[in-house]
Every structure is written in structure tokens, then in C-alpha cells.
Amino acid sequence: MQLFYTPDIDPTLSQYFLSEEESKHAVRVLRLNVGDAVTLIDGKGGLYKAEIKDAHPKRTILQINSVTQQFNKRNHYLHIAIAPTKNLDRVEWFLEKATEIGIDEITLIICQRSERKEAKAERLNKIITSAIKQSIKAYHPVLNAPVNLAQFIKQPFDGQKFIAHCDEGEKASLAQSILKQNRYLILIGPEGDFTPAEVDAALQSGYKAITLGESRLRTETAALEACFEVNFLNR
Amino acid sequence: MQLFYTPDIDPTLSQYFLSEEESKHAVRVLRLNVGDAVTLIDGKGGLYKAEIKDAHPKRTILQINSVTQQFNKRNHYLHIAIAPTKNLDRVEWFLEKATEIGIDEITLIICQRSERKEAKAERLNKIITSAIKQSIKAYHPVLNAPVNLAQFIKQPFDGQKFIAHCDEGEKASLAQSILKQNRYLILIGPEGDFTPAEVDAALQSGYKAITLGESRLRTETAALEACFEVNFLNR
Numbered sequence: 048m049q050l051f052y053t054p055d056i057d058p059t060l061s062q063y064f065l066s067e068e069e070s071k072h073a074v075r076v077l078r079l080n081v082g083d084a085v086t087l088i089d090g091k092g093g094l095y096k097a098e099i100k101d102a103h104p105k106r107t108i109l110q111i112n113s114v115t116q117q118f119n120k121r122n123h124y125l126h127i128a129i130a131p132t133k134n135l136d137r138v139e140w141f142l143e144k145a146t147e148i149g150i151d152e153i154t155l156i157i158c159q160r161s162e163r164k165e166a167k168a169e170r171l172n173k174i175i176t177s178a179i180k181q182s183i184k185a186y187h188p189v190l191n192a193p194v195n196l197a198q199f200i201k202q203p204f205d206g207q208k209f210i211a212h213c214d215e216g217e218k219a220s221l222a223q224s225i226l227k228q229n230r231y232l233i234l235i236g237p238e239g240d241f242t243p244a245e246v247d248a249a250l251q252s253g254y255k256a257i258t259l260g261e262s263r264l265r266t267e268t269a270a271l272e273a274c275f276e277v278n279f280l281n282r
Numbered sequence: 283m284q285l286f287y288t289p290d291i292d293p294t295l296s297q298y299f300l301s302e303e304e305s306k307h308a309v310r311v312l313r314l315n316v317g318d319a320v321t322l323i324d325g326k327g328g329l330y331k332a333e334i335k336d337a338h339p340k341r342t343i344l345q346i347n348s349v350t351q352q353f354n355k356r357n358h359y360l361h362i363a364i365a366p367t368k369n370l371d372r373v374e375w376f377l378e379k380a381t382e383i384g385i386d387e388i389t390l391i392i393c394q395r396s397e398r399k400e401a402k403a404e405r406l407n408k409i410i411t412s413a414i415k416q417s418i419k420a421y422h423p424v425l426n427a428p429v430n431l432a433q434f435i436k437q438p439f440d441g442q443k444f445i446a447h448c449d450e451g452e453k454a455s456l457a458q459s460i461l462k463q464n465r466y467l468i469l470i471g472p473e474g475d476f477t478p479a480e481v482d483a484a485l486q487s488g489y490k491a492i493t494l495g496e497s498r499l500r501t502e503t504a505a506l507e508a509c510f511e512v513n514f515l516n517r
Contacts, residue, residue, distance in 0.1 A: 119496065140375060144506070147497055147498075147499050147500065147503050148497060148503070149497060181498075181500065182497055182498045182500075183498055184497075220517075222517075260513070260517065261354065262382055262383060262384060262417055262419075263382075263416075263417045263418055264383070264417065265382060265417075268379055268382050268383070271379070271506075272383070272510065275510045275514075276514065278495070279495075279511065282455075282457075282495065
């Protein structure tokens with residue numbers, strides 16, 4: 048299946064022009080011809096079946112044959128706020144894998160023990176886009192700009208809020224905590240974990256402490272474990 | 283915690299000599315001194331608490347203070363047989379993450395659609411060793427040499443055998459299929475999946491077809507999903 052990500056498409060259109068870059072890719076790399084079937088995803092739940100009307104290397108014209116809205120819409124909403132890892136590769140693979148498994152929103156949070164304070168959104172978004180194409184997802188997860196944890200936990204969120212940390216104290220599992228088909232926001236700390244003061248501040252702001260099992264997990268593995276558990280528990 | 287992987291240690295010993303490489307690392311890099319506490323893992327379930335008696339840069343002497351056998355032994359046995367990915371990075375990260383989450387044995391299987399037919403065991407084992415140290419696991423997962431799928435599925439296995447594939451046909455989930463606290467062997471195919479003939483051969487050999495959910499997952503993500511599910515279902 049040849050799949051293109053076309054965020055500017057509109058369900059009322061009967062024709063669509065691929066961008067210059069995508070046209071070149073379609074005609075020169077994929078060698079698509081008139082009549083070939085292609086699939087478009089808009090990142091907002093729309094999946095379009097189309098065929099090539101004019102295989103122009105700069106301005107390929109597609110005829111839209113059908114539109115499916117809310118394609119494979121998941122029955123819950125998952126927002127993971129993760130401290131970017133020192134080695135950004137680790138966040139990159141988390142984004143790829145979480146997109147494959149199922150996630151809606153990601154925020155990079157800067158914590159007291161964060162060694163990395165920034166990350167280039169453009170590159171990270173490219174990884175997400177590539178993963179939605181690879182796994183045929185019609186929803187494009189939203190990546191928010193990095194924000195300080197202290198500021199982030201004050202933002203309102205309509206749903207269940209959790210903080211996964213490794214310190215002692217009363218913690219429940221996600222299986223014990225989540226209401227099904229709900230909205231979830233989960234905080235994942237940096238290498239070295241959240242400070243006790245950060246955990247306290249999150250608890251004060253209505254976050255509930257959770258454990259992700261007995262294993263000591265790296266930041267990105269913990270985030271993926273949370274993503275896996277939420278999707279699994281909502282099957 | 284300073285942790286060393288010492289597969290040749292023996293629970294009857296009261297003293298242990300670190301290898302030349304580990305001695306150098308302990309004394310020159312970690313700058314450990316007489317009296318400093320260290321932890322040793324033998325990869326077979328033994329976790330040793332020790333202290334430095336002589337911080338020699340080539341032949342550091344440790345005094346063993348206590349031994350725990352079957353440290354954090356898991357309540358099940360998981361063997362995943364995975365086709366190595368074209369880009370070996372992807373198998374490498376699977377090994378790292380699966381070790382963190384919990385796995386006992388990995389076999390690389392060569393399938394009809396495998397583009398990659400080999401992988402250097404030494405490098406892959408180093409990744410596993412590094413992951414057990416990072417996540418404080420006393421058991422070192424075993425990595426078997428690559429083997430052809432046709433040959434592999436004829437080997438006996440005392441436990442439940444599954445094949446995860448994407449073709450049509452009757453498939454159950456792991457949640458519906460596994461007996462808890464059991465031994466499991468799960469086959470994960472290459473990019474492009476198993477061929478129908480390979481699936482048939484596995485079914486003939488007593489493997490049961492399973493699905494890992496609705497998402498289209500990459501080879502290494504599917505293998506990690508299987509690892510997540512087995513560990514989660516055995517909590």
C-alpha cells in the first residue's frame with residue numbers, strides 16, 4: 048500500500064494535488080502511474096482512498112474515491128509527559144514505538160535532574176510521521192514543546208493523572224487505577240528519577256503515584272511500558 | 283550501586299578476583315577503594331554483596347559478604363524466536379528492552395523472507411549484559427545462534443508454543459491463550475511476515491496462532507509487545 052501523509056487535505060475535496068516533494072517521491076521513487084491506488088491520511092482520523100489521475104513529478108493529481116473518518120479511532124486518550132533522555136535516540140525510539148502501539152499526545156518535561164533541556168521538534172515529528180505511515184494510523188500524535196515540570200503540572204487536564212516514580216511510598220499499578228475508556232496523563236521522570244519535591248508537587252496537583260512493575264526500567268522503557276499497559280487494559 | 287557481571291563466580295567462594303579488565307574499570311574509572319561495597323551478579327540467579335579488600339588496578343580482590351540465590355526469579359519462562367531485522371539496530375534495542383522487562387532465551391530465526399541471515403553474537407551478548415547490569419537482573423538471558431525456521435520448529439519445547447503472524451485466519455490473543463506461570467515460546471517473523479507455508483508448518487508442529495492486537499507492528503515492536511504481554515499477564 049502506498050501511503051501519503053497529507054495534513055492539509057479536506058474531506059469535501061474530490062481532487063488533491065500532492066506537494067512537490069511528495070509528487071517527486073511518488074513518481075520518481077515509487078514509480079507510480081496513472082490509475083495506481085494510493086492511500087492518504089490526514090493525521091486527524093481521516094483515511095482517503097485515491098488514485099493517480101496525472102503522475103506529474105512536481106504536481107501529481109489524485110482523484111479521491113472514498114473517505115473514512117475516525118479511522119481505527121482508539122477508545123481512550125493517552126498523553127505521556129516524558130523527560131527527554133540525555134541521549135536523544137532513546138526518546139526517538141520511544142516516539143516511534145509509542146506511535147505504533149497507540150498514543151495521542153506527548154510532552155517533553157524538563158525536570159530538576161534533567162541533563163537535557165531541549166529537543167528539536169522537527170526531527171521528532173518526522174519520526175512520528177514516519178511511524179504513523181508505517182503502521183497505518185490516521186491520527187498523528189501531537190508533540191508539545193518542552194516545558195518545565197513545575198509549570199506543566201499546574202495545567203488543567205480532564206482525565207486521570209499519574210506519576211510513575213521509583214521512590215518508596217504507596218503506589219498502585221495502572222491495572223488497579225485506571226477507569227477504562229478514559230483520558231490519561233502519565234508523567235515519566237528523567238534518568239535519576241523525579242526529586243522527592245517534584246513527586247510531592249505532583250501529588251499536591253492531583254497526580255496519583257503509580258508503579259510500572261518490579262523491574263528497574265530506563266526512562267524510555269518506563270514510558271513505553273506505560274503506553275503498552277494503557278492500550279492493553281483498554282482492549 | 284557498583285555492579286559487576288561475574289559469570290565464573292561460585293557461591294562457595296569467600297574471596298573473588300576481578301578480571302584484569304574489570305579491575306581496571308573498578309579502580310581507574312569508578313575509582314573504588316578498599317572498603318567500598320560492590321554487587322556481583324553471576325547471570326544464573328546469584329547476587330553477591332561484596333567489598334573491596336585490595337583495589338589493585340589489574341587484580342582487584344573482593345571479599346564476599348553474602349549471597350542471594352534465585353534473585354528476583356520470575357514466575358515463568360519466556361523464549362522469543364525472532365527473525366533478525368535488516369537493520370540490526372532494531373534487534374539490538376529489542377534485546378535491551380526485553381532484558382529490562384523480562385526474558386529468558388532468544389533465538390534468531392532465519393525465515394524465507396529474511397533479508398538478514400546472520401548476526402554477531404558477541405556484540406548482541408554485550409548489549410544483553412549491559413542491560414542486566416543496568417536493570418539489576420541476576421539472570422542473563424541466553425542468546426542462541428541463528429537457525430533456520432524449518433529446523434527450529436522441529437526442536438522440542440516443554441511449554442506453550444505460539445506463532446504471531448499477520449495473515450488472515452483464526453487467531454487468539456495471548457490473554458486468551460496462556461496458562462499462567464508456564465513456559466512460553468513465541469515466534470516473531472521478519473519484515474514482510476512469515477510465508478503461509480511457514481505458518482502452516484508451525485501449526486503442524488504444534489504452534490498456536492496468536493494476534494498481538496490491532497496495530498500493524500514492526501518486527502521488533504511485535505516481539506517487545508509479546509514480551510510485555512507475557513510479563514504483564516504473569517504479574
